[in-house]
Amino acid sequence: MIPLQAVAMGFVAAGALAVVLSRDLVRLTMLSSLYALTLVVLFLVFQAPDVALSELVVGAVGFPLAIVVAIVLERGR
Amino acid sequence: MSYLPYALAVWLFVVGLYGVVTSRSLIHLVVCLTVMQSSTYVLLLSIGYVNRATAPIFADVPRGTRAVDPVVQALTLTDVVVGVAVAALLLALSMQVQKHLGTTDPDELQQMHG
Amino acid sequence: MTRQARIGLFAVSAAGLAALMLWGASGLPSFGHYRGPYGQIVNHVAPSERHVTNVVTAVVFDYRGVDTLGEEFILFAAAMGVALLLREVRDPRARRNDRVSSDAVRLAGVGFAAGLFVLGLSVVAHGPITPGGGFQGGVVLASAFALVYLAGDYRSYRKLTPSFGIDLAKGTGLGVFTVVGIVSLLLGTAYLHNFGPLGTAGTLASGGTISILNIATGLEVMAAFVLLFTEFLEELAVTRAPR
Numbered sequence: 001m002i003p004l005q006a007v008a009m010g011f012v013a014a015g016a017l018a019v020v021l022s023r024d025l026v027r028l029t030m031l032s033s034l035y036a037l038t039l040v041v042l043f044l045v046f047q048a049p050d051v052a053l054s055e056l057v058v059g060a061v062g063f064p065l066a067i068v069v070a071i072v073l074e075r076g077r
Numbered sequence: 078m079s080y081l082p083y084a085l086a087v088w089l090f091v092v093g094l095y096g097v098v099t100s101r102s103l104i105h106l107v108v109c110l111t112v113m114q115s116s117t118y119v120l121l122l123s124i125g126y127v128n129r130a131t132a133p134i135f136a137d138v139p140r141g142t143r144a145v146d147p148v149v150q151a152l153t154l155t156d157v158v159v160g161v162a163v164a165a166l167l168l169a170l171s172m173q174v175q176k177h178l179g180t181t182d183p184d185e186l187q188q189m190h191g
Numbered sequence: 192m193t194r195q196a197r198i199g200l201f202a203v204s205a206a207g208l209a210a211l212m213l214w215g216a217s218g219l220p221s222f223g224h225y226r227g228p229y230g231q232i233v234n235h236v237a238p239s240e241r242h243v244t245n246v247v248t249a250v251v252f253d254y255r256g257v258d259t260l261g262e263e264f265i266l267f268a269a270a271m272g273v274a275l276l277l278r279e280v281r282d283p284r285a286r287r288n289d290r291v292s293s294d295a296v297r298l299a300g301v302g303f304a305a306g307l308f309v310l311g312l313s314v315v316a317h318g319p320i321t322p323g324g325g326f327q328g329g330v331v332l333a334s335a336f337a338l339v340y341l342a343g344d345y346r347s348y349r350k351l352t353p354s355f356g357i358d359l360a361k362g363t364g365l366g367v368f369t370v371v372g373i374v375s376l377l378l379g380t381a382y383l384h385n386f387g388p389l390g391t392a393g394t395l396a397s398g399g400t401i402s403i404l405n406i407a408t409g410l411e412v413m414a415a416f417v418l419l420f421t422e423f424l425e426e427l428a429v430t431r432a433p434r
């Protein structure tokens with residue numbers, strides 16, 4: 001296992017802890033996008049470009065849009 | 078050291094589970110479920126990895142070079158896209174809960190009324 | 192049971208669960224020493240058998256095509272579930288006029304949305320050759336429509352995505368996948384066996400039924416995600432309308 005992979009795994013572990021421990025919902029959206037980005041780097045270093053591409057488009061566009069709409073509706077009541 | 082990716086998958090699962098158990102908002106709960114799902118992606122991809130190998134795409138490298146396992150990548154890539162659609166379904170459920178019950182705190186949603 | 196007691200009980204059982212999972216993971220082959228022969232065989236055989244260079248796409252649409260069919264049904268059901276939960280009779284005149292006021296943002300955004308659409312088509316079409324394919328390209332295409340909403344207003348987004356067109360696209364994508372499998376059954380081989388003209392590896396026309404299934408999947412994934420976005424954004428546009 002090359003050191004690049006170890007560093008990427010460290011970032012993923014830290015990102016997951018940050019996502020779980022955050023309580024403010026707006027920060028949660030930002031952190032979940034950043035966690036998806038760390039996962040993309042990990043998948044690339046594991047030599048899986050197709051999976052990295054899927055996670056990238058989904059984590060940058062698909063999921064944050066849904067979370068933001070859910071947050072706005074929760075606050076507006 | 079060579080079992081570190083598996084330890085990472087276990088860490089992601091347990092951390093996500095902790096987030097689900099101690100969550101104070103249904104939206105936060107859905108995001109922690111996503112974290113738990115990503116632990117399975119990491120486990121699958123790390124099982125298929127071959128040392129000093131390249132991606133299983135032979136457009137620019139000659140056929141026969143060492144490549145990682147393509148089957149686990151195929152399973153993971155469909156899983157990623159479909160997992161987000163299911164998470165969107167869960168978020169729609171939480172929006173309906175907010176609309177009808179006025180709160181998204183799981184602790185307050187425990188008793189079933191009526 | 193109080194919250195503190197619950198968290199204490201969870202900590203104990205999570206430690207036990209983590210120990211059990213780590214013990215199980217220690218029985219796996221160590222990282223990098225992949226043991227199973229199936230992956231190596233597919234890597235050696237797929238480029239010459241199916242004339243594709245992206246072996247992952249060949250596995251997704253040919254060797255494990257039935258798994259992909261199942262995943263597409265899950266996607267279809269999830270999008271239908273969101274539509275069922277959130278779709279209700281709404282007054283279309285109650286939509287808020289949320290037009291972005293800056294002309295520069297609108298122009299740049301819509302211009303980029305057109306470019307993003309072409310990029311999505313390219314990602315879908317290059318599935319059998321390079322990293323890409325129906326799943327990734329479908330989400331990129333759906334995000335091109337979302338960019339029209341973000342840089343413009345909700346009405347122009349709805350004009351581009353009529354409900355009937357999206358439902359038709361989703362059903363067509365899934366239907367083509369299923370029907371191609373049935374055609375290969377009628378030809379006397381197994382379900383979803385590759386029967387098309389294989390073409391040359393490295394060009395856009397390669398892989399036989401892999402290309403057809405790729406395009407059908409791209410269509411279905413794009414329609415499912417556009418439906419998801421539409422239902423969520425409709426919820427947003429109507430509730431914030433001044434009544």
